[in-house]
Amino acid sequence: MSDFLSELGAFLADPDAWLGGAGLLVRTRDHVLLSLFAIGVAALIALPPAVWLGHRRRGGVVVGALVNVGRAIPSFGILALMLPISLALGLGIGFWPTFVALVALAMPPIFTNTYTGVVEVDPAVTEAARGMGMTGRQLVRRTELPLAMPVIWTALRVSAVQVVATATLGAVVGWGGLGRYVIDGFAQGNDVYVFIGGVSVALLAIATDLAFSFGERFVLPKGTHHRDRGELTSSAAV
Amino acid sequence: MIFAQTQPFIRWDWIVDHLDEIWERTVEHSVLTGFAVVIGLVVSTALSMIALRFRRTYGPITWTAGILYTIPSIALFAFLVPFTGLSLLTAEIGLVSYTLLILIRNIVAGIDGVPAAVIESARGMGYTDRRLFWRVQVPLALPVIVAGVRIAAVTVVGLVTVTSLIGQGGYGAFILRGLRRTFATEILVGTVMSVVFAVLIDLVLLWLQRRLAPWQRRQARAS
C-alpha cells in the first residue's frame, strides 16, 4: 500500500504526467471534446423526432420497447462492433468507432425521455393553448417544449454523464482519452495508472453532472426550476 | 465486401457450430448476473433499512453509491484485480457496486410510498414495527422495488460483458475474442445474446412486477 501511495505521489508530482503529450490534461481534453461532440450529435438526431412524436402522441409502444432494449445494449459490445465497421469504411481505429458507439448509446435514453417529457405535459394546458388559437408548431414551441424542458434537460444530463463514463472504453479500440490510463495500466500492471484513470473519469463525470445542474437556470423557463424530475427511465452504468 | 480477406460479415455456420459454447456462456453470464443482483439486493436492503431508520444517513449512503456508480466499470475491475485477483469475487464486488444506487433508491422510495393511512390502520391493529415492515410495507413496496431490480439486472447484464477484460466469461468472451481477431460474427453473437438475455430478464421481472401489484395500473415514477 505504501508503495502504491509513493508511486502515486511520484506520478502526481511529475509535471510531465500532467502536461506531457500523453499527460492528464491532454487526455482529459480529448475525453471532454469527444464526449461533448457525441452528446451534441446524439441530441441533434434524437431530439426532433422525439419532440414531434411526443407532440403527436404517436409511437408510444415503440418508445416503451426502446426503453427496455436501449438499456439492454452493452456498451462494450457496440464499441467492439464499431471497430470492424469503421475499418471497413476506411475510418480507422480509435476516434471514429468510439464516437459512433457513444452516439448510438446516447440516443435511446435521450429519445425516450424526451418523448415521455413531452407526452406528460398536462393535457389541460395543451387544451387551453389550443383554445387560445395556437397552431401545432406554436404549441410545441411555446407550451410543450418549455414545460418538458426539465425532463429533457435531465435526460441530456444523465446521458452526458453516461457518455463520459463510456468513453473510457474507447481505449480498447485504440482511442486515447482517460481510458488509456486504465487499459494501459491494467496491461502493464501499473496500479497508479488504473487508479488515476478511474478517479479522473469519475471526477469528470461528476463535473459534467454539476455543469448541467448549473446550466439549468439558463435553460429552464422560470417556474419550472423545481419541478419534480423523478427517476429517469434509463441510466445505465458503464 | 467488408472482410474479403477474412470473413463475410456474418458466418452462420460458425454460429451453428458454436451453439454449445453459446449455451455455456449463457450459464456463465447468468451466474455472474444472478449473484450480483441477489447480493446487491441483500446489501441494498440492509442499507435501506438503515437509511429508513436513520434518515440522516440516506444522503451519505446514496452519495457513496452514486460515486461507485460513476466510476467506469473497467476502472473499478482493473483496480480490484491486484487485491482480489482475476476472480469471480473481483467481478462480483464490482457488479454489486453498480446495483446499489438504483436498488437503495427504489427500496426507500417504495417503502416511503406506502400510504400513511395503511400504516395507521396497521398500527391500530397492533402491528409491531417489525411486522409492519415485513408484512405491510415491504409487500406494498414490492412493485417499485422490483422495478428497481429490473433496471439493476439489465444494467448488470451489460456490465458482465466488461468482466471478460479481467478474465471472466459470459457473452463478453465472444466480444473480446472477436475484437482481438476482428471477427464480426463473434462480436455480434456476444452483443446480441447480451441484449436478448437482458430483455428476457426485463420482461420476466416486468411480469413479476405487474403480478405483485394488480391494483396498480401505472407504476410509481421510478419505473
Add this chain to the structure above:
Amino acid sequence: MRYHRKGVIGAIALVVGLVLAACGSGDDAEGPGTTGSADTTETTAAPDGPAITIGAQDFGESAILAEVYRQVLENAGYEVSIQPLGGFRDIVLGAFEGGDINFTPEYAASMLEFLNEQQGEATGDAEETTELLRGYLSELGLVAYAPSPAIDTNAFVVTPETSEEHGISAISDLAGHEADLTLGGPPDCETNPFCIPGLQDVYGIDFSGSFTPLDAGSVTVQALEAGEIDVAVLFSTSGIIADRGWILLEDDQSMLAADNVVPVLTEELDQAYGEEFRALVDEVSAAMTTEDLTELNRQFDIEARDAEDIALDWLTENGFVDG
C-alpha cells in the same frame, strides 16, 4: 397479503434455484474462465496434487499454447483449467503471485530481459537463455521447464510503401525517423524489453513519443493496413506478414534473442507432480516448431477457428491424444 407473500417467496426461490442450478452445471470453482473441455479419452487416474491453472495471455498464440498443454495434461488425468488474462507479462507475474495461475507458456528471452530489467543477458541460444531465466525465476518461486524449438519474437513490420519511401529494410534504418513514423503495438511495449526499451538501448531509437498502444495482433494489423500506424509490432509467427506482403525489418543489431516458448510454473506445482509430469510437458514442448506455431496462428486469426479445436488437431497429428 398471503397472496403476495407466496408469490414473492416463490419468485425468490425460483431465482435462487436457478442460480444454484447454474452453479452446479457451470464451470469449476476457479470462476468462469474455461471454455469447456474437449472430448479426450481419460487414461490414468488423476495423480494427487494441486489443480493446474494455466494462464493465457491476451493474444491468440498464448491461448492456443495454453490449450495444447491443458488438453495433454487433462488427457493424462490431471485436473487442469485455463484462466484468461486480460493482458501480458505484467499480469502474468501478478497472477502467479496472487495464486490465480500456476502454469503458463512464456517466451525465454523476453521474460529474462523483463525480470533482469533489460540487462541484455539473453543470447541467441535457447538453453543458455533459459538457464539464466531460471536464476531469476527461482527468486519468485517459479521454475522453467525445457524450452521448445519454437520461437516467436517481436516482429517490426512496415508496408512496402513505407519501406521504399524512407529506405527502411532493417530496424537500424528507423533511426532518425521517429518523428515521422508512428509505432503501434501491444500496450506492454513500453515495458517490454524487446519493444520500446530495447529499441532505445540497442538501436538508440526512441519511439516513446510516437507510440500508439493497440492490442496484440489483429487490431494492430488493421491499423497498419489502414495507415494509422507506420511500424507495427507483430509476432514473428503471425502468418499475416507474408500474407499481406509486408516487410519484416531485419534485426541487424541482434536485439531480439532466443524467444523460445518455455513453460513457466510454480515450484509448488513442479514438486507436487515430479518426473512424469515434467517429462510429459517437455515432450509436448519439444514437438512444437516455429512452422507449427505459424500455421496454428493462421488458423486462429484468419480462419477464426477456436483455440481448443486448433490445439486438439495439432495434438492428434502429433500423437499426443486420440482426436
